[in-house]
Amino acid sequence: QSALTQPASVSGSPGQSITISCTGTSSDVGGYNYVSWYQQHPGKAPKLMIYDVSNRPSGVSNRFSGSKSGNTASLAISGLQAEDEADYYCSSFTSSSSRYVFGTGTKVTVL
C-alpha cells in the first residue's frame, strides 16, 4: 500500500487562497468517499479538518473545504491566516487489508 501523493510544500500570503492536492488510486481515493484531511502543528497530535471528502467537523473554520475528482482529492484554504501555517495530511480508506492510508504530507507556509 503506497502513500497518497501530496506536494511537499505550498505557500501563500495572508488573505490569499491555496489548494493542496492528494493523489491516490481507484483502490483508495477514487474508490471511496472517505477522504479526510488533518492539520498538524509542531509537537501536536493531528487534528481532523475535513472528513468524507467535504465535511467539516464542528468547530473547524469554513475557510477550509474539501473536494474530490477521480483519484485526486483537494483541500482548499481561503483567507489564509498565520495560524494556518502547519503540516497537512490527507488520508483515505483503502481496499487493502490495512484499511487506511495517509498522504505524504504538505507543509503550508504563510508568507
Add this chain to the structure above:
Amino acid sequence: EVQLVQSGAEVKKPGESLKISCKGSGYRFTTNWIGWVRQMPGKGLEWMGIIFPSDSDTRYSPSFQGQVTISADKSITTAYLQWSSLKASDTAMYYCARQMGGVVDYWGQGTLVTVSS
C-alpha cells in the same frame, strides 16, 4: 466525551521489548477500530495497522507486518502496540487513533519512544 489516553514516554535500549497502551473512553470501545500511527522525527504520518477490539481482528500495513504486534483487551478498553526487540530506527512518536466508518476521528496524545544505546 471521546478520549484516547496513551501511556507515557519510554526510553529503551536496542534489543529490549516494549508494550505501549491506549485507553479508550466515552464511546463503545468494542465496535470501533483502533489504529496505530508512527511519526519518525521530522517525518510524516505512517499507518501501521488496526484492530477491531470486539473480536481482535488485526490488520497490518505491509511495512509493519512482522515488526510489531497490535492487541487489545476489551475488558479494560485498552489497545496495545508492542515490540519484541527494539531498534534505533523505532525511535518515533506513536499515536493511537479511532477509526469510525471511513474516518480516523479521535487521536491519542502520542507516546514518544526513544531507542538508544
